Amino acid sequence: MPSPTALVTGATSGIGRATAIELLTRGWEVWIAGRDSHRVEAAAAELGGRALLVDVTDPVGVAAAARRVSELDVLVNNAGVSPEPSVPLAESDAELFRRTYETNVFGVVTVTNAFLPLLRRSHRPRIVNVSSGTGSLTWSTGPNPQFDHHQAAANGGRLAAYRSSKTALNALTLFYAQALADDGIKVNALAPGVRATNLNPAAAARGGDPAEAADAVVDLATLADDGPTGQFFSYDGTPVPW
Ligand SMILES: NC(=O)c1ccc[n+]([C@@H]2O[C@H](COP(=O)([O-])OP(=O)(O)OC[C@H]3O[C@@H](n4cnc5c(N)ncnc54)[C@H](OP(=O)(O)O)[C@@H]3O)[C@@H](O)[C@H]2O)c1
Numbered sequence: 001m002p003s004p005t006a007l008v009t010g011a012t013s014g015i016g017r018a019t020a021i022e023l024l025t026r027g028w029e030v031w032i033a034g035r036d037s038h039r040v041e042a043a044a045a046e047l048g049g050r051a052l053l054v055d056v057t058d059p060v061g062v063a064a065a066a067r068r069v070s071e072l073d074v075l076v077n078n079a080g081v082s083p084e085p086s087v088p089l090a091e092s093d094a095e096l097f098r099r100t101y102e103t104n105v106f107g108v109v110t111v112t113n114a115f116l117p118l119l120r121r122s123h124r125p126r127i128v129n130v131s132s133g134t135g136s137l138t139w140s141t142g143p144n145p146q147f148d149h150h151q152a153a154a155n156g157g158r159l160a161a162y163r164s165s166k167t168a169l170n171a172l173t174l175f176y177a178q179a180l181a182d183d184g185i186k187v188n189a190l191a192p193g194v195r196a197t198n199l200n201p202a203a204a205a206r207g208g209d210p211a212e213a214a215d216a217v218v219d220l221a222t223l224a225d226d227g228p229t230g231q232f233f234s235y236d237g238t239p240v241p242w
Contacts, residue, residue, distance in 0.1 A: 004124070005071050006221060007031040009056055009111060010079030011049075012039040014197030015130060018214035019076055023221070024048055031069060035079075054079075056107030062114045072118035074221040077108045077169075078130040081162075082199055088156030097161045104165035108172060116180075125185040128220045129173045130213075131232065133191035134159065135166025138241035170232055170242055177230030186229035188220045193235040 006023050010016040012034035023030045024047055032047065033054035034040040044051035054065045056079050081103045084096055108129060119125040133139055139146045140163070147163075170189050177187040192213035196204040216235035232240040 002071075003027050003029050004073040005029040005031070005069075006074040006076060007033055007052065007069065007072055007115065008076040008078055009033045009054055009107075010035075012036065012043045014199060015192055015195055015210045015213045015217070016076070016078040017043065017047075018210040019078065019217045020047055020049055022211070022214045022218050023074075026218070031072075033065065033079075054111065056111050057102045059110050059114075062110050066114040066118070069115070069118060071121070072115055073122040073124055074126045074128070075112065075115050075119060076128045076130065076217055076221065077111060078128075078217070079107060080104050080130065080199065082159065083161070085159050085162065088158055089160040090156060092161060097164070100161040100165045101168070104162070105168045105172065108169060112176065116185075119185055120183050124225070125183070126221050126223060127176065127180075127185060127187040128217050129169055129187070129189045130192055130217065131169050131173070131189040132163070132166040133193070133234065133240055134163045135168075135170055136191070136232070136240050136242060137167060173232065174230045174242075181229065184225075186223055186227060188223070188229060189232045189240075190216055190220055191232065191234045191240045192216060 006028050008016045008020050011020045011032040020030045020032050030049035031052045032044045032049040033052040035055035037053050040051045040053055052065050055061050083099050134147050173187055173189040194203045195208040195210045195213050213235050234240050
């Protein structure tokens with residue numbers, strides 16, 4: 001049997017890079033997708049994957065990238081941004097939300113739809129959306145909210161653009177899972193936990209190895225045929241409420 005093939009967006013750093021390493025270690029073919037050609041080429045050469053230039057906000061470029069790929073079993077929608085994370089909601093504007101959603105939400109639609117024809121031909125197609133626990137509305141409200149401090153008056157709704165983009169991504173995960181169930185494509189979202197990455201430099205002091213999140217991505221990428229779809233999981237495998 002040929003090795004399965006995966007494509008990881010935003011794979012030149014952080015959780016995406018760790019996921020690529022984990023899949024390559026398991027003998028997978030991995031398309032290392034990123035938006036900077038030099039970094040993509042360098043990461044692919046270093047890790048042993050295949051370089052693919054993919055800016056998820058560029059539909060023409062994404063379509064061109066999809067034409068370069070002939071087989072795909074797993075798509076990991078990992079690319080994400082959190083611009084201006086410390087701006088309180090009342091001081092932000094629609095442009096901040098637009099910039100955030102372009103990558104975290106619209107980019108996922110662009111990439112997923114571009115690669116769907118390939119996934120439909122796979123024997124075990126899986127999509128993993130790297131979301132965030134901060135996008136859980138249940139975890140943001142009572143009775144035991146984990147993230148209400150972000151919304152509290154003292155913090156003024158910081159990260160609202162990012163967090164709501166992940167709430168939207170969670171909804172997309174569910175709707176794609178329902179739409180693609182007849183194709184046998186399982187679609188799940190992951191809350192990767194706090195990880196020390198470029199996106200979350202503050203986590204560096206708290207540990208948060210991206211490799212632990214990558215293991216969880218790989219678990220969802222390799223779900224058995226009777227595994228779940230349309231669900232939201234924490235990196236430790238427990239379900240996260242929407
Ligand atoms: N770190 C955490 O604590 C944490 C917690 C919850 C969820 N997450 C999620 O985990 C995912 C990975 O983030 P990370 O923490 O590993 O941070 P990261 O190292 O900054 O990785 C994000 C990746 O996305 C790429 N990217 C951004 N915009 C893109 C675009 N338009 N097209 C293609 N690629 C793009 C970045 O590329 P550039 O290097 O070119 O910017 C980068 O490689 C994100 O979806 C994030 O929301 C992270």
